[in-house]
Amino acid sequence: MTALALALAAAIGWLAVRILLAGLPRRPRWMAATLEIALGIGAGVAITSSLFFVLLAAGAAQRGVVLGVEAALLSGLAAIAWRRRASHAEEAVPPPPSFRWNWLLALAAGAGIALIVATQVDTARASPHGNWDAFATWNLRAKFLLAPDGQWRNAASELLTRTHPEYPLLLPGFVARTWRLAGEAATPAAPLGTAWLFGGAAIAALAAALALVRGAGAAWLGCLVLFSGASYIDQISWQYADIPLSVYILATTIIVLLSWRYSDRPRAGWLALAGALAGSAAWAKNEGLAFFVLSLACYALITWRSEGAAESIRRGRWWLAGGLPFLALLAAFHLFLAPSGAALRGQTSGAVLARLADPGRYAAVAGAFVTGALEWGRGVSHPAILLGILAVALRFDIARRHRPALWFGAATLALMMVAYVGIYLASPDELSWLLGGSLQRLYAQLWPAAVLLAFVALGAPSDPPPAVAHAKPHKAAAKKARSKR
Template sequence: MAASTKPLRFITSGLLLLLVLSYCYYLMLLGMQSFPVLKGCLTVINALGIYLNGNEWLQAISWQRIKAINATGFIVIAGVLLLTIYFVLHAPKYGSWDAIAIWNIHAKFAYYPHAFSQVYKNAGAYPHLDYPLMLPGAIAFLWHTFGQISITVPVLLSYTFFIAVPLLVYYALKGAGLPVAGMVTLVIFIIDGNFKEIAISQCADTILSALILTVFILYQNKAARQRENHTWLLGFICASCGWVKNDGLLFCLVFSVFFILLNYKNIAVILRYVAGLAIPLLIIGSFKIYYAPPSDLISAQNKQFSSLYSVLTDADRYLIIAKYFISTVFTNYAYALIVIFGLLVYNRRAFLKFPFAIIGAMLAAFFAVYLVSPYELKWHLYTSLYRVYQQLYPALIYLLMLSFGNRPTGASKSKSLII
């Protein structure tokens, strides 16, 4: 394995660990088991893993590797230090309003297994009980591990993803042979106040952005795509986006449709990908069936709109949404605009490729959601659009910078939408 891919694997493994722990915790709740039972099962699995792979893990953290950190490594450490200082100075102790009213209170529900199902039976008493349980489940698991409810756990999880996203982009670009592009993106995330403000809020949007980014990194890694287990992993992480937020289910649907259409001749690849989707989608489905009430967006829409036709033919709604989409980009994403303009000049054909088609389809899908939104439209846009962009922003920066190093030449210029 190339040395530059080891940190990328380490970060990705950490994200997968949190996903798996939240899945396990939810299955414990579903099976009405106690946390000591779950802890015992995971201890046995962990001990077996150490027995089988202990030497490899010890080699990965050997002193020789630590001494081999070069100048580039110190630059990355300096970047992490700058981000850490920002987090310490600006991160809210209890998170943003959504963190307090939704994510952390849902974690408290999950912390008490015997009360969990009762809370979900009284759906009208608390907001957004249809939201998936990746973040609340991970928080509740760690609270049980430490033996008490503590504000430290949500803060540390927020910090973890705050740091993980820039490092994922950096090491993915470095592994693709673009270390300079990786450095540029690291600087972008360090100076991008909008990204940092949302990432420290203790909400799930940055977690979703990390998983969406990981999906694109796996997909863009051609060597990884040739391995059967990576195709399975691609499906697993893509479906797991729906375990973070309902928006992630939309991403899973869009990505999967494009992926299957572009691989329709390779049934084996499709089957492996679908197999990866299966477990997360089954778990998400069980949560939606047994616990979660209908989405408040759907329920409110059914109450408010008597005719979909009147909404779809309202020209003012289209104009309002378009203005918010554009103004939010110019207000909060100047760095992305600069990179987009540069790529248009340098390699505009990159925007015709599969990954950018996914980004475009996601934006179109969100536009459609706002179009039929039952809420006051400007309020809905004002309170959520910036978070929607946050979910796609790291992946977009990664894909843009990657495209600078993949400029087509010769016969390859004739290709448009390609894998």
């Protein structure tokens, strides 16, 4: 039943993405379908989690009602997708570069996925309830959301010491909804299945997006570099909200990349989807709200520079429209449910300024960021070494139509890092404890999007052009040809 409940959410998301991404060139077809499904997992979790929260607030989150609403939504989306199926017209896109060793890279990526599955299964057997924050925060709050009558509100009770009752509810809401549909409260299958869905979505979305824009060789290499971020792979079974957040950040970046690649004037649906995915990030974690604001600002600014103010406003509106439902939920959550001021924890501006003026904190944060980056991979297989090798071998080859998306992604991720540094500097928590417990998770949030951008900038592996095409004509033969003319 858990698998069916997860599949229902993924199907809803897939159809929603398919409708909004109308016009996506479908070559290679299986990669376009993979991209829709991967993005659909993130979208489906966000949609069904939000619906469950609304039904809870309305006092109507019984199993039958939840199932009925989701089934109706699935039917409606299927009908719309069926009516619009003709709009998936093929557009003229340059074929991806061919590379004779793609099959070998695919084999290596497949072997990597097999090792990841083996690692996750071993961890799930040993620790099915996930890591610390899973039972102390995320899944605990999911259990509260299943409480009878109006007691689900205790998921945000200020009495829940150190469980962050102010954290948004995308992940707990989805786990609670899946438990309710499956009729299996508090079993590890739902949160574990959710964690694996997001881990799979990150890999599939990265591979599919790179296959569409840079060819299959870049897709498999992108996966291999993603896998070398050992800490990211390690975190999949933790059942935290950081991997889901990384999927929303990656998905938003992918939509922006595709929209600039395939159209000078992106469709409203694509922009709304980017906004919805960024809005889902805000409903997933507090850092996601920073991502929504920064990504919208970067997108609007880059569009304004290249297309002018009017176009920037048009696109920004659609982006906002897509994110609005999730932002509204977040606002309602903070206004009516979460303990007031929990995020600020009674800090005075004087105390914050004193911390910001402490040079020792800057040194500690900088040192931790460097150490954290070094610990992101394992020794000689660190992603920085792999990317260095690829940069030397493939060099950089930034297509003109990819430049705005590259600027967008690089600026957004850089500003996210600045925001993280700011939070560390201002936080009242003991700094070394805070850095030790969270920095690897923050890197995880940005990692798949960073790999995507790296491979958009790198040259794609391709076969050398046929030798005949480049061979200089023999002098004697050329002279003979001239004399014949």
